[in-house]
Structure formats: C-alpha cells, structure tokens
Amino acid sequence: MTKLKELIETGSIDIERLANDIGISLEHLQSWITGTEEPKDIDEEEALWHALSLQTTLKNDLTNSSFGHLGLWIKDKVIIDPIQVAKVPVTPKYWGGDNFQLYQTNLNDKNQLQFIIDQGDASNEAIADILSDLSILYRMKGGSGINFETTGILSLANNE
C-alpha cells in the first residue's frame, strides 16, 4: 500500500477532487496510484503536480520524508512548500534542472512574495494588468488582495 493510498483512506486527499482537478477519470488516477500505469506525458505529470498543490491538506505529508515513499514519480517535482520544507533543497524541473536549486526559506517570517518582472517592450499597463489579476485571484481564493511595493532592480549581467 502506498503512502498516497493511506492518505486517501485517511481523508487527507480527496481522490475524486484530485482526479477532477487533473482532468482524468477516477479509474485512471487509481491506476497511477497502484502503479499499473503512469502519466503518459509531461502534461499529465504537470496536471497531477498542480492538482496536488491545490490540496492544502497535503501539506504535512508533502514535506516529510514519507512523501518520498509515495511510490510516485512526483516526489522531486511537487515539493514546493515554503513553510514546511524550509531546510530541504529541492530541484523543481521547471526551474531549470539540476543546477538550479530552489532553496525555500521560512516564509512564515517573511510573509512576502517577490515578483520578478522582465518588462520586455510591454507597457506598464500590461504588467499592472497581470499583477492586478494576481491580486484578484488571491481575493477569489479568500484573501484580502495583494499590496505591491517596489523593492529594487536586478540586472542580467552582460558578459560581452
């Protein structure tokens, strides 16, 4: 019995919601859990990764070592929990592979996010449109909205 199955049985994961969030049938998800099948492509893996991240009841299990025993392929991708994995270096593949180590620190103390904006040739309004949507998204998820404050400028160095 995998750890994931245990979590499902204890109610830590709503498997029907998980399947629905991924966009696959319950039977299909169960075949993943039992190991008889695996996601067929990166899109399915990504969908699972995303769906699990939405199930906040997972947070304790996502971050302890037993998560690695889920028997699934996601153990190196999913764990991005800034509060629980404070001391664990993780390497999300979407951040560029093995050389790019994302060290989460204790966001409990910081309580902040940083938005790194490469404006390109976009207008200020185009950027503000995205940021304001993110704030509204937070409201839609039960928050009070986001205050945005300028904190600095970074530069990509020119090695020429």
Place this chain on the structure above:
Amino acid sequence: MSDLMYHSEDGQLKVIQGRPKESSTKELSSWKKFVRFILPWLGKKRELGDRFLAAKVINEEANAFKTYAEGMVQLATAKKIAQETTAMENQKLAAITQISFTPADIDAKMAEIEEKMKLLSIVHGGSVTVQSNKDLVVKNIETQEGN
C-alpha cells in the same frame, strides 16, 4: 552570450514585493495557502529560471546602478507599475458583482492570467516570475559559481 539574456532592451528586472493587504490570523492562513498555490504555478514558468542559468544575475540594489540616472528611471518605472496595479485592481473590483467564486471561476481567472503571461512572453519578450524571497536569486548565483 545567449540571447536569452536580452529579452528586454536594458536587461534589467524590476522586483516588486507582494504582501497581503490585511494581517489578521485568518488572513495569514489564506496567504500561506495562496503562497503554496502560486509558487508552483508561477514557478513552473521556466523562462526566467533558464535565463538565470544562462547569465549571472547581479543584485544592483547594493551594487549601485550602471548609472544613477538609469537606475532612477528603472525604479520610477517599477513604482509606476505598482501604482498602476492598485488603480487597475480597483477598477476590476468595481466591475465584479459576484460575492463568491466557484473553482470554475478561479480556473477561468488562472487561464486568463496564463494567457496574458503568454502574450507578455511571446509578443513583448517579457515575463513575470514569483519567488519567495531574494535568497532564491542569491542561491542560484552561488550554485552557478560552485559548478
């Protein structure tokens, strides 16, 4: 050097910090959930991560700007964006009549944001990436130098 470095004309990135507007215990709980939600979602936008790998990132806050004038222009632009964001959010809020939102509503908003981000990337060569704090950039530089 990789052209990944030069999507923007000046190669500079503006850093805008986001905090919840309120600070109650309930709000903190919502914020934590949002952070857990948004970091993987926006973090998977790998473009900036790739660019970090391709180029050194210099934190010019401590290192001074290339020139004082350039830096002040960039900073002023970033402040304008932050101000414009607040104004735009208020306009959008005024147009929203719903008092509760379904998962489908949230998914639709996420899809809308993703479309805007694609447009920003494809048409304008830009990106918006989220990280938990400055250490991410610093750690990455350390990782590169260690390799």
